[in-house]
Amino acid sequence: MQASTEARIESLLADLSDPQREAVTHTEGPLLILAGPGSGKTRVVTRRAAHLARTVTEPHHILAITFTNKAAREMQERVEMLDVGRGMTVSTFHAWCARLLRRYHQRAGVPPNFTIFDRQDRRKLLEEAIVSSELSTSNWPPRVVDSVISRAKNDMRTAGDFADGSADWERRTIARIYLAYEDLLTRRGGLDFDDLLMRVAMLLSKDSDLRAELEDRYRYVLVDEYQDTNAAQYLIARELTRRNKNLCATGDPDQSIYGWRGANIRNILSFEQDHPGAKVIRLEQNYRSTKRILAAADALIAGNVNRKIKTLWTQNEEGATVDVVELESGEEEAERVAGEIARQIRDGTRAGDVAVFYRINSLSRVIEEALIREGIAYQVARGVEFYNRKEIKDVLAYLRILINPADDTAMLRVINTPPRGIGPTTVQRLAQRARAGGRSIFELLRSGDDLSDVGRSAGKVGQFVELLGELAPALELGAREALEQVISRSGLRALYRGADGADSTPDANLDELISAASRFQQASPDATILDWLEHTALLSDVDTVRSEGGLVTLMTLHAAKGLEFPVVFVIGLEEGIIPFRRHEENEVDEEEERRLLFVGMTRAQKRLTLSHARYRMLRGRTDRTVRSPFLDELPRDQIEWSGAPAPSPRPSGTVEFRELPEDIAEWSAGTLVRHPLHGLGQILSLQRGSKWTLVDVEFQSGSRKTMAVEFAKLERVEFDEVG
DNA sequence: AATATTCCCGTTTTT
DNA sequence: CGGGAATATT
Numbered sequence: 001m002q003a004s005t006e007a008r009i010e011s012l013l014a015d016l017s018d019p020q021r022e023a024v025t026h027t028e029g030p031l032l033i034l035a036g037p038g039s040g041k042t043r044v045v046t047r048r049a050a051h052l053a054r055t056v057t058e059p060h061h062i063l064a065i066t067f068t069n070k071a072a073r074e075m076q077e078r079v080e081m082l083d084v085g086r087g088m089t090v091s092t093f094h095a096w097c098a099r100l101l102r103r104y105h106q107r108a109g110v111p112p113n114f115t116i117f118d119r120q121d122r123r124k125l126l127e128e129a130i131v132s133s134e135l136s137t138s139n140w141p142p143r144v145v146d147s148v149i150s151r152a153k154n155d156m157r158t159a160g161d162f163a164d165g166s167a168d169w170e171r172r173t174i175a176r177i178y179l180a181y182e183d184l185l186t187r188r189g190g191l192d193f194d195d196l197l198m199r200v201a202m203l204l205s206k207d208s209d210l211r212a213e214l215e216d217r218y219r220y221v222l223v224d225e226y227q228d229t230n231a232a233q234y235l236i237a238r239e240l241t242r243r244n245k246n247l248c249a250t251g252d253p254d255q256s257i258y259g260w261r262g263a264n265i266r267n268i269l270s271f272e273q274d275h276p277g278a279k280v281i282r283l284e285q286n287y288r289s290t291k292r293i294l295a296a297a298d299a300l301i302a303g304n305v306n307r308k309i310k311t312l313w314t315q316n317e318e319g320a321t322v323d324v325v326e327l328e329s330g331e332e333e334a335e336r337v338a339g340e341i342a343r344q345i346r347d348g349t350r351a352g353d354v355a356v357f358y359r360i361n362s363l364s365r366v367i368e369e370a371l372i373r374e375g376i377a378y379q380v381a382r383g384v385e386f387y388n389r390k391e392i393k394d395v396l397a398y399l400r401i402l403i404n405p406a407d408d409t410a411m412l413r414v415i416n417t418p419p420r421g422i423g424p425t426t427v428q429r430l431a432q433r434a435r436a437g438g439r440s441i442f443e444l445l446r447s448g449d450d451l452s453d454v455g456r457s458a459g460k461v462g463q464f465v466e467l468l469g470e471l472a473p474a475l476e477l478g479a480r481e482a483l484e485q486v487i488s489r490s491g492l493r494a495l496y497r498g499a500d501g502a503d504s505t506p507d508a509n510l511d512e513l514i515s516a517a518s519r520f521q522q523a524s525p526d527a528t529i530l531d532w533l534e535h536t537a538l539l540s541d542v543d544t545v546r547s548e549g550g551l552v553t554l555m556t557l558h559a560a561k562g563l564e565f566p567v568v569f570v571i572g573l574e575e576g577i578i579p580f581r582r583h584e585e586n587e588v589d590e591e592e593e594r595r596l597l598f599v600g601m602t603r604a605q606k607r608l609t610l611s612h613a614r615y616r617m618l619r620g621r622t623d624r625t626v627r628s629p630f631l632d633e634l635p636r637d638q639i640e641w642s643g644a645p646a647p648s649p650r651p652s653g654t655v656e657f658r659e660l661p662e663d664i665a666e667w668s669a670g671t672l673v674r675h676p677l678h679g680l681g682q683i684l685s686l687q688r689g690s691k692w693t694l695v696d697v698e699f700q701s702g703s704r705k706t707m708a709v710e711f712a713k714l715e716r717v718e719f720d721e722v723g
Numbered sequence: 724a725a726t727a728t729t730c731c732c733g734t735t736t737t738t
Numbered sequence: 739c740g741g742g743a744a745t746a747t748t
Contacts, residue, residue, distance in 0.1 A: 068738080094738050119737085143733085193738050260736065360735055362739090384737085419724065540738060558736045580735055596736080619734055620739035 009054055012047050012082070016040075023281045024048045026248075027056050030241075030275035032226075032268070033250040036312050037297070037602035038288025038564065041250055045222060046075060048248070050082040052220050060087035063218040063240070065096060067225040069535075069543040071562055075224075089218070093233050094538050097196040100203075107210055108203045110191060113404045113530065116537040117190040120388070121409050122146065125190075129180035133173075140177065149178050153194035154230040154262030156201060158182075188440065189406035193538075197232035204239035215243045225562070226251035226271070230262035238274070247275065253308055254301050257558060257596045259589055269308065284311050286602075288564055290319020292638040293608050297601040299635040304591045322601075323609040324631055326643035329622075330366050330572075333613045337569050338370035340609070341552060344567060351376060352550040355565040357557050357600045359578045362618065363571060364554050371552060381555035383544025387536050391496050391506040392513055396533065398486050402472050403530055405442040408434075415441070418495035421460040429454050430461070442468070475529050479517035482529055487514070557600045568604035570597070573612040573628040597630055663716055664693070664709065672717040673697060678705070680717065 013021050020040055023033050024047045035041035045064070053059045066072040069092055076090040089096070098116065105112040117125065126142045126149075152162050159182045163175030185192065191199065204211055223229065223237050226249035241247035249271055256265040272278045286294050291314055298312050327333040341354050356367055364380055371378045386392060394417055400410035408431070416422045430451075434444040445451075445465045451458050467489065474485040487493045487510055496506040520532050527535075542559045553565070557578075572578060579593030601608060612627045661667075671683045673695075681699035693709040707714070 092738070196738085257736080258738095261738085362734075365739095421724090423724080538738065556736060577735095582735075617739085 005054065009051065012051050012054075016044070016047070017283075017285060019281050019283055020044050020047075023283070024051050026279055026281070027052060027246075029245050030271075030278035031248040032271045032275075032278055032280045033248065033283060034268075034280065034308075034310070035250055035252055035283040036286060036310055037252065037255065037599070038286040038314075039283035040285075040287055041224075041283060042075065042078065044283065045224065045248075045250060046078040046082060049079050049088060049220075049222070050084045053084040053088070057219055058087065059084050060089070061217065061219040062088045062222070063096075063220070064088065064090045064222040065093055065224065065237075066090065067228065067562070068092060068540050069095070069538070070540075070545065071224065092538065093236070094193060094196050095534070097200040097236070098534055098538065100200055101191070101196065104203070104210060107207055108199055110199065111189045111404070111406070114189050114191050115400050115404045115407050115410070116196070116534060117185065117188075117192045117409070118387075118537055120393075121190070122192045124409065125184050125188075126177070126181055129177050129184055132184075133176050133180045135173065135177065140173070145174055145177055148174055149181065150192075150194050151262050152178065153192075153198045154232055156198060156231050156235065158198075187406065188408050189404045190409070194232075197230070197236065201232040201235040201239070204236060211239060211242065214240060219244050220246045220248070222248045222250070224250050225255075227253050227256035227265055227268040228258040228263040229267050230258075230264060234264065234267045245275070245277075252310075254304070254310065254595055255561065255599050257561065257592060257599060259592050282310070284313060286312055286314040287316070288605050289314065289602060290316050290606060292319045292322055293601065293604050293606075296322045296608070296634050296638045297598050299638075300594060300601065300630060300633050301598045303630075303633050304594055306591060320607055321640040322634070322638055323607075324573075324634070324639055324641050325609060325611040326627065326641075327611060327613045329615045330363070330613045330617055331370075333571055333611050334366040334370035335373075337367060337571060337609075337611065338374045338376065340569075341371070341376055341567075342374045344607075345376065349567060350550055351378075351552045352547065353566040354569075355553045355555065355560070355563070355567070355603065356569045356571060357555060357560050357603070358571050359557055359580055359596070360572070361556060363577075367554060367571065376552055377550070378552040378554055379545065379549075381541045381545045381553065381559045383541050384539055386509070386512070386544075387539065389506070389509055391492065391509055394492055395483065395487055395490075395510065395513060396536065398471065398490055398492075399475070399529060399533055401442055402468065402475055402486075403533065405446075406440040408440050408442075411441045414490070415464065418491040420464060420491075422457050422464065426454055426457040426461065479521040479527075479529060479532055480514055483514045483517050557596050560603050561599050564603050564605055566605045567607045568600070569609045569611065570600045571611050572616070573597075573610050573631055574616060575626040575628055577616070578628050578630060594630060661709070661714075661716065667695070667709075667716060672719060673714045674717050675699070676713050678703065 013024060016024060023031070023044045026048070033041065033044065049062055049064060052062060064075060066075060072090045072092055079088060079090070080086070101108050101110055101114070102112055123142055123146060126146055127137055130137050130140050130142065130145065159175060159178040162178055163172040166172065218240060221237065221241050228251070229237070237247055237249070249268065251268050253265055253268050256263060256268070259265065272280060294312055294314050301307070325336060327336055337356060344354070345351055358364060368378065368380065387396070394414065397410040397413040400407050401414060412427065415427060430441050430444065434441045437444060439447070445461060451461060454461065471486055471489060474482045477485070493510065496510060517532055520535060521527055524531070542555065545553060545555070557570070578597055579588060579590050581588050610631065612625065612631070614625060615622050616625045667683065667686055669683055669685050672680065673683060674680055678699045678701065681697040684696040684698055684704070686693070686695045695707060695709060695714070696704065697707065698704050
C-alpha cells in the first residue's frame with residue numbers, strides 16, 4: 001500500500017524538469033509560478049493538484065480557478081486522468097462567484113434567483129439610468145459610461161464611493177448614473193458580470209464566518225493567469241487564503257493583455273511582497289515552439305521596458321524561418337493565407353492544426369470568404385454570438401422571467417413576442433403602474449389586481465399571464481423537455497418556423513439550443529435550468545472552440561491565450577491595428593499591444609506567418625496602411641521577408657546617430673551627394689530644424705527622398721569628381 | 724401590426 | 739460596410 005502510493009507519486013514526477021518538479025512538490029505556503037509560454041504550466045499545475053491530493057489533502061479541499069470555461073474543462077479532464085479529480089473544484093472566477101452568491105445569497109444580500117445581465121441588457125439598463133437621471137445619451141454615451149462603471153466595479157468602487165472626494169463634475173455625474181443603474185439592476189434582481197466578482201470580494205472581506213467556512217473547505221487555492229486578475233479577483237484570492245496561505249498563482253507578466261478591463265499587472269509583479277515567504281519558481285524552458293519562433297517572439301517582447309527579464313530557451317529544433325508577408329490589400333492577404341493553408345493541407349497538415357489570429361474581429365470576414373473559396377472548413381471562435389441571436393434571446397428571456405419574476409428586462413422582451421396584441425401603449429401603462437407600486441411588471445400582472453383600466457388588451461394580458469403560469473412547471477423537467485415546452489407553447493416555434501422557407505436558420509437555431517441544453521444536462525445531470533442559464537451567460541468565445549473535427553480556427557489574439565497550434569497566421573500587422581489605436585484617444589498601452597502580439601506568436605509550434613496589407617478596408621473605407629512597427633523589431637536572421645523589403649539594418653536597440661559632416665556649412669540646395677544605397681543625388685532643399693537637418697534629395701535613379709543628415713549616410717561630392 | 728425604408732451609429736479586445 | 743433603431747408606409 002505504502003509502496004504503491006510512493007510509486008504513484010513518483011510517476012507524477014517522472015518526466016518533469018527540475019523547476020517543474022519543484023513546483024509540483026511544493027505544498028505549504030504561497031507559491032508563484034512564473035511560466036513562460038509553452039513551459040508546461042498546465043502539466044505542472046495538474047500534477048501539483050494530483051500531488052497535493054495524494055500527499056497532504058483531499059481533492060475536495062482544492063480549488064482551481066481558471067480564466068475560461070474551456071481551460072477549466074481541460075484542467076478537470078487532465079486531473080481526472082491522474083485519477084484524483086473527483087471532488088476538486090475547477091471553475092472560472094465568474095462561475096465560481098455566481099455559485100457562491102446563490103448558495104450564500106442571504107449573507108451576500110442578493111436574491112437567490114438573480115439573473116446575470118449580459119452586455120446588451122446592461123447597456124439597455126444604462127440607457128434607462130441615463131435618461132432617468134435627466135441626462136441625455138448623446139452627452140453621456142452609454143458606451144463610455146459603461147466602461148467607466150465596469151472599471152469602477154473591477155476596482156471595487158461602489159456607486160456610493162465612486163465620486164467620493166472628487167470635485168470633478170463629470171465624475172460626479174457618472175456617479176449619479178451609476179447609482180441609478182444599480183437601483184434598476186437591484187429592482188430587476190439582476191447582477192452584471194462585474195457584480196459577481198465585486199460582491200464576492202466584498203462578502204469575503206466582511207463576513208469572517210463565511211470566510212472561515214470557505215478556508216476550511218478550500219485549503220489549497222490555485223489561480224491561473226494571475227497576470228490578468230483585477231482588483232476584485234485579487235481580493236478574492238487573498239481573502240480565501242488569508243489563513244492557510246496556500247495560494248498558488250501561475251502566470252506570465254509578459255502575457256498580461258487585459259489591462260483595458262481593469263486587470264492589474266502589479267498583482268503578479270508584487271506577489272512576493274504581498275505574500276511574505278512566497279516561493280517563486282520560474283519555468284523558462286519552452287517545449288512548444290521552434291527556436292526561430294521563440295527567438296522572434298523573445299526579440300519582440302524585449303522591446304518592453306516595464307518587465308521582468310526572462311530567459312526563454314528551448315531544445316526544440318531550429319525550424320523554419322518566421323515569414324513576414326506584405327500584400328497589396330486585405331483581400332489579397334486573405335487569399336494568400338487561405339492559399340497557403342490549402343497548400344499545407346495538401347502537403348499533409350491537418351486543418352485542425354492551423355489557426356489564424358487577428359486583433360479585431362472585423363478582420364475575420366475576408367479570411368472566412370477566402371477559406372470558403374478554397375473549400376476549407378473552418379470555425380470562428382465566436383460562440384457568444386449564438387446566444388446573442390434574437391430567437392435565442394427570446395427563449396432565454398422566457399426562462400428568465402419564469403425564474404426571476406422581477407426581471408423586467410426579460411419581461412419587456414417577451415410580453416409581445418410572438419405578437420399577441422399587447423402593444424407599446426399597454427406595455428407602457430403596465431410598466432408605469434408596476435413602478436408606482438414598487439413591483440415588477442410580472443409581479444403586478446399576477447397579483448390579481450384589477451387591470452381593466454389598462455384598456456382593450458387587458459384580456460390579452462390575462463392570457464399571457466396564464467401562459468406563463470402554465471410554463472412555470474416546465475422548469476422542473478429535464479432541460480430538453482423544458483425547452484421544448486417553452487419554445488412550442490410560447491409560440492416562438494411557430495414564429496420562427498419560416499413560413500416561406502426562405503430563411504430557416506432561426507428555426508434550426510432553436511433546435512441547436514435544445515441540444516445544447518440537453519448536452520449540458522448530460523454532462524452534469526444534477527444541474528437545473530437555472531444552472532444552464534447561468535452557464536450560457538458566462539460562456540466565452542473560446543469556450544465553443546472544438547479541438548476535434550479538423551477545422552481551421554479563426555480567433556482574436558485575446559482569445560488565443562492559453563492555446564497552441566502547429567501552424568499560426570497572424571494577420572493585419574499594421575500601424576493602428578497591431579498596435580491598436582483608436583482615433584482621438586491617445587492612451588494606447590503600446591507595451592500591452594506588444595504583449596498581445598507576443599501571446600499570438602508564442603502560440604505557434606512549427607510555423608508562424610505574420611502578414612500585412614498595403615491597403616486595408618475598414619468600416620467601408622480603404623486606406624493606405626503603414627506596416628506595424630513591431631515587425632521592424634523582429635530579428636532579421638529569423639525572418640523571411642516577402643513582398644516587401646526587409647527593414648534597413650539597424651543596430652539592435654537604440655538608433656545610432658551620426659555626427660554631422662564637417663563641411664555641413666557648405667551644404668545647400670544644388671550640392672551633390674552620394675548615398676551608399678541610392679547612389680548619386682542632388683540636394684533640392686535643406687532645412688535646419690531644431691532636432692534634425694533635413695534634406696530633399698533627387699537621386700539619379702529619379703527617386704526623391706527626404707532624409708535627415710544625422711541618419712542618412714550622405715557624403716558631399718564635388719562636381720569635378722563626377723565629371 | 725407588419726413591413727419597408729431610411730438613417731445613423733460606431734468601429735478593440737471579453738468574463 | 740453592416741446592424742439596429744427610428745420612422746414611414748400600407
